[in-house]
Amino acid sequence: MDLIKPPRVERRPAVAYVGIRVVTPFRGMLRVRDDLMADLVAWLEGHGAGGAGPLFFRLHVIDMDGPMDVEVGAVTREPVAGGDQVRAGTLPAGRYATLTYRNHSLRANKTLLEWVRANGVALDRRETSEGDAFGCRYEAYLTDPRTESRKTRWETELSMRVAD
Known part of the structure; x- marks a missing residue:
């Protein structure tokens, strides 16, 4: 993993987005993410919101041995009405433990979780x-997957909301 920005806590405002949420097994989850990302990009372009971004992958509920409740989303400048599959949502305001990395999502998650524990962050x-x-737990793709297909080159911001 290439650590671009080290772990820290940041305060963030609420952010509007549209996304597609599904429940899927952990095994194969990233293939599902990629398929949903393609569907969402097509929807955005079809609704005149092709410039939305960044794209992100949100993990609502994690069960590494069972189903995962996940969502692919895109930040929008203002609230956008969704459709049948695409829903409007909000990344909630608050403090977030975060780091920015390139390559190796599992290592990045481990690094941030270890930092959280070591620093008494709830x-x-x-x-x-x-x-x-x-x-709220998500990975925002600061490198646009629509222009860089090699996932090992994506600059990604991992964020987990801190308890108030």
């Missing part, structure tokens, strides 16, 4: 029967 998460539910 995340906005709770254990449920479906898995670990997060108030």
Whole structure:
């Protein structure tokens, strides 16, 4: 993993987006992400919002041994009405533990989670029967996947909302 910006806590405003949310097994999840990203980009372009961005991958509920509740989204300048599959949403305001990296998502997640524990930062998460539910946990693709197909070159900002 190439660490571009080290772990830190930042305050962020609420951000409008549109996204496609699904439940899928952990195994094969990234293929599902890529397919949903293509569907969302096509929807954005078809609705005159092709310049929206950045694209992101949000993890609502994590269960590495079962289904994952995930969403592919794109930040919009203002709220946009969704459709049948595409829904409007908001990344909530608050403090976020974050880092920016290139390559190796699992290592980046491990690095941030270790930093959170070592620094006594409490995340906005709770254990449920479906898995670990997060108030807001996502990876924003600062490198546009539409212009750089090599995932190992994507600059990605990993963010997890901090408990208030």
